Amino acid sequence: MATKNKKKKEKEIFALGNEAVVEGALLAGCNFYAGYPITPSTEIAEEMARRLPLLEEGVFIQMEDEIASLGSVIGASLAGRKAMTATSGPGFSLMQEHIGYACITETPLVLVNVMRAGPSTGMPTSPAQGDVQQARWGTHGDHPIIVLSAGDVQECLEMTVTAFNFSEKYRTPVILLLDEVTAHTREKITIPDPSDLYIYSRLLPSMPPEWYLPFEDNMRGVSAMPPLGSGYRYHVTGLTHDDHGYPTSKPREVESFINRIFRKIDQFFYDIQIVEEIYCQDATSCIIAYGSVGRSAELAVQMARDQGEKAGLLKLKTLFPFPRPAVEKMLRQCASVLVPEMNMGQISREVKRVNSGQSKVNTLNRIDGQIITPAEILKKLLKG
Amino acid sequence: MAKVTQLIHNYLRHTKKFPHVFCPGCGHGIVLGSLIRSVHAQGLSKDEIVLVAGIGCSGRIPVYVDFNTVHTTHGRALTFATGIKMANPELKVIVVMGDGDAMSIGGNHLIHAARRNIGLTTLVLNNHIYGMTGGQSSSTTPFGCYSTTTPFGQMEKEFDISEITKACGANFVARATVMQANLMDRLISTALTNPGFNMVEVITPCHTQFGRKNKYKTTVDMYKWLKKNAVPIEKYRDLSPEKQRDAVSTGVFTHNDCAGLEQKYIQMRQRIRGEI
Numbered sequence: 001m002a003t004k005n006k007k008k009k010e011k012e013i014f015a016l017g018n019e020a021v022v023e024g025a026l027l028a029g030c031n032f033y034a035g036y037p038i039t040p041s042t043e044i045a046e047e048m049a050r051r052l053p054l055l056e057e058g059v060f061i062q063m064e065d066e067i068a069s070l071g072s073v074i075g076a077s078l079a080g081r082k083a084m085t086a087t088s089g090p091g092f093s094l095m096q097e098h099i100g101y102a103c104i105t106e107t108p109l110v111l112v113n114v115m116r117a118g119p120s121t122g123m124p125t126s127p128a129q130g131d132v133q134q135a136r137w138g139t140h141g142d143h144p145i146i147v148l149s150a151g152d153v154q155e156c157l158e159m160t161v162t163a164f165n166f167s168e169k170y171r172t173p174v175i176l177l178l179d180e181v182t183a184h185t186r187e188k189i190t191i192p193d194p195s196d197l198y199i200y201s202r203l204l205p206s207m208p209p210e211w212y213l214p215f216e217d218n219m220r221g222v223s224a225m226p227p228l229g230s231g232y233r234y235h236v237t238g239l240t241h242d243d244h245g246y247p248t249s250k251p252r253e254v255e256s257f258i259n260r261i262f263r264k265i266d267q268f269f270y271d272i273q274i275v276e277e278i279y280c281q282d283a284t285s286c287i288i289a290y291g292s293v294g295r296s297a298e299l300a301v302q303m304a305r306d307q308g309e310k311a312g313l314l315k316l317k318t319l320f321p322f323p324r325p326a327v328e329k330m331l332r333q334c335a336s337v338l339v340p341e342m343n344m345g346q347i348s349r350e351v352k353r354v355n356s357g358q359s360k361v362n363t364l365n366r367i368d369g370q371i372i373t374p375a376e377i378l379k380k381l382l383k384g
Numbered sequence: 385m386a387k388v389t390q391l392i393h394n395y396l397r398h399t400k401k402f403p404h405v406f407c408p409g410c411g412h413g414i415v416l417g418s419l420i421r422s423v424h425a426q427g428l429s430k431d432e433i434v435l436v437a438g439i440g441c442s443g444r445i446p447v448y449v450d451f452n453t454v455h456t457t458h459g460r461a462l463t464f465a466t467g468i469k470m471a472n473p474e475l476k477v478i479v480v481m482g483d484g485d486a487m488s489i490g491g492n493h494l495i496h497a498a499r500r501n502i503g504l505t506t507l508v509l510n511n512h513i514y515g516m517t518g519g520q521s522s523s524t525t526p527f528g529c530y531s532t533t534t535p536f537g538q539m540e541k542e543f544d545i546s547e548i549t550k551a552c553g554a555n556f557v558a559r560a561t562v563m564q565a566n567l568m569d570r571l572i573s574t575a576l577t578n579p580g581f582n583m584v585e586v587i588t589p590c591h592t593q594f595g596r597k598n599k600y601k602t603t604v605d606m607y608k609w610l611k612k613n614a615v616p617i618e619k620y621r622d623l624s625p626e627k628q629r630d631a632v633s634t635g636v637f638t639h640n641d642c643a644g645l646e647q648k649y650i651q652m653r654q655r656i657r658g659e660i
């Protein structure tokens with residue numbers, strides 16, 4: 001999302017990560033928010049409550065719980081809105097059933113989960129990255145999903161725009177994972193000129209209603225999606241369905257349906273994989289990090305370079321589908337990689353899974369509600 | 385073909401393979417018939433209607449009808465409907481739920497939808513049992529009745545769905561049995577046109593899962609029982625508590641016409657945008 005022309009209507013503001021999410025969402029065309037308050041995500045709801053009614057068709061609604069929040073976001077999306085919700089730990093757990101519903105009905109939406117220390121109520125105001133595997137596998141059944149992360153306030157804005165674009169393009173829920181540090185950091189960011197942004201909106205059917213098949217396969221594996229009430233009457237169900245949307249349990253239809261929803265993500269992997277390579281070219285050791293830890297890692301790499309160490313950093317912005325090619329490249333190139341995370345090793349297990357003996361995978365885990373500092377990372381990195 | 389059957393056929397999906405999933409004698413189809421007659425009587429178009437359902441036998445109703453149809457998750461139909469209505473207030477959003485759906489797992493959403501008085505038409509098909517999963521007890525299974533999870537009789541007191549919804553502030557609350565086709569048509573018609581949150585509770589027999597365990601030899605016995613025991617709400621209030629226990633009160637429990645939440649939201653938006 002480059003903002004090249006400085007003469008354009010760019011704006012600099014001083015914002016929280018959570019506020020930047022709202023800026024990004026509004027730029028992406030979001031005009032519906034439903035949610036339930038929970039620390040440390042609440043500022044997203046509060047800012048939406050102020051901003052959305054100012055839009056011509058904006059809707060904000062506080063629901064009775066997180067199950068209801070995601071339910072009404074799905075309803076709004078089916079009715080044609082770009083819709084989102086935000087939550088944290090316990091609320092994210094409550095949303096799992098409806099994430100699966102959005103996957104199987106191919107309903108675009110954005111869900112921001114600001115990770116706090118768990119399990120259960122845990123430490124509501126402390127950061128963690130403990131929901132990474134839950135974001136991938138929390139809802140039951142085999143399903144594809146896109147999980148993104150952001151590590152600073154500018155990235156919160158940018159990745160929210162990306163989350164909306166992916167959700168609309170691939171007709172899928174997209175989960176954006178922040179952690180408490182990123183969400184509650186206040187710093188200067190640039191709000192880009194809307195005309196500099198690439199904004200994608202779901203494809204609408206061009207054929208007459210009689211020809212329309214709501215879940216038909218095509219080259220992209222993604223069919224057009226008309227809003228409810230636009231003359232294209234069809235059936236939406238959480239039951240496994242055929243291309244009309246009617247429930248089916250015929251093995252052939254079931255298999256082709258599940259294969260298609262996986263394929264629509266897999267075949268566009270290179271569009272979805274977003275990573276940032278810092279000093280990676282000549283690196284002999286590498287850090288793989290995401291979220292606020294990626295920020296500490298960036299300084300650690302700088303410090304290592306200052307000491308003459310050929311260190312590099314691979315920052316993951318897409319967490320799932322797991323950016324395997326980018327990670328494999330570093331595993332081949334480096335004698336050791338270090339994966340620091342604020343959990344017991346949820347991304348390092350993915351790194352180890354794709355490693356197959358090419359490199360030494362070291363971990364650095366903190367689960368005490370404290371951030372991982374650059375010095376800690378540097379120390380561990382230099383140990384090899 | 386009877387005229388009314390022809391009318392109903394006009395609203396069924398021709399691309400959907402029948403037969404349907406309902407047991408012989410199930411009351412759910414009667415409610416669907418009444419809904420279609422009411423939609424027709426009110427001159428609503430198929431395109432403007434969104435029929436939303438939860439999970440259960442009742443949840444299988446939408447797939448057969450040629451409206452915009454959304455079969456959601458167990459207990460949560462009202463949350464989806466709330467999103468749809470807030471997103472597009474022009475749509476006529478109808479919600480169909482079973483008693484377990486609406487009042488057990490979904491009770492929280494029902495009371496909040498009623499409190500918000502959001503513009504929805506809600507039909508609760510109360511058969512006092514979990515039909516789809518094989519006859520477990522519901523929060524509406526009457527005290528003393530048998531189910532697969534109350535093999536020695538229900539010890540808990542049951543919910544009165546209509547009284548609760550009324551207490552929560554819904555604009556329109558009414559109850560009928562499937563034996564009262566005309567009353568049901570009238571109530572559903574009102575529920576389709578009145579602003580705010582409207583709920584019609586329909587008492588419907590499930591012989592397969594409830595009747596057989598509770599001393600109704602045949603489906604017909606259940607229909608006969610409903611016919612005999614339905615009492616207009618005005619008369620019901622004068623009955624002794626003894627007699628009330630065996631009666632089903634029917635008719636209109638409350639009827640107001642306050643603006644629905646979605647309309648109030650539009651007004652608020654116009655006010656702060658300086659449009660009014």
Ligand SMILES: Cc1ncc(C[n+]2csc(CCOP(=O)(O)OP(=O)(O)O)c2C)c(N)n1
Nearest residue numbers: 439440441442458482483484485514515516
């Ligand atoms: C979250 C969840 N829990 C449980 C179920 C299993 N289940 C499906 S239908 C149903 C009960 C249906 O009873 P009711 O709502 O009264 O509708 P009916 O089948 O009688 O029409 C249950 C418990 C489910 N689908 N989802």
Ligand code: SF4
Nearest residue numbers: 406407410441515590
């Ligand atoms: S189990 Fe009961 S509610 Fe379900 S279809 Fe049969 S009769 Fe109807």
